[in-house]
Amino acid sequence: MLSAHAVPAPLFDPADLVGQWVRLREDGTVGLLTSADHTGWTLRTPTGVVSARGRLAAEPVTRRTEARPVRRRLRAVMDDPAFPGAADLDLLDLQLAAHP
Template sequence: MMSARSAATPALRPMGDPAHLVGQWVRVYDDGTVGLLLEADDTSWSMRTPTGIRAGRGRLAAEPVTRREQSGPTRRRLRAVMDDPGLPGSEDLDLLDLQLAAHP
């Protein structure tokens, strides 16, 4: 006997202008990567993660990081590279903490 229940579908996320997210820590929808968005428009984007720069073509589908549980692994990686003079780990961690504090 077949069920009349429909299959669950993921909720659609609102897509705003990705340029409005520049300068914020964001989580990319397709793979969950968290990074500081450096630039974004309708054709390309780039972000700095604790492991380096990530860039892509096309419209970025992402949301601002607003909950501490979204940022756990990223915060740990940033703390690990805080003392490396070649990386902005300390500054990035401060920015992430400020962003999280703005969304209690």
């Protein structure tokens, strides 16, 4: 018999996700995780840096559909010398290619 209860999403060690593009479960923000441990984390998005204390609740970005808006924003800031848009876009494309 099937249960009506939702299956919990897998838990990730925050340190294992550093250097990957992730989606925050709380609000859906997508960004490159630059640092994380069990006490806090930092995420670089195309619109700025997001940091918080506490355990990271996120999962890796693996589908092109969830990355489309981020890719558009990264292309828009590619020529900004203050932001690594081109490098971040390359990382996102490599991550998506690993999950066909």
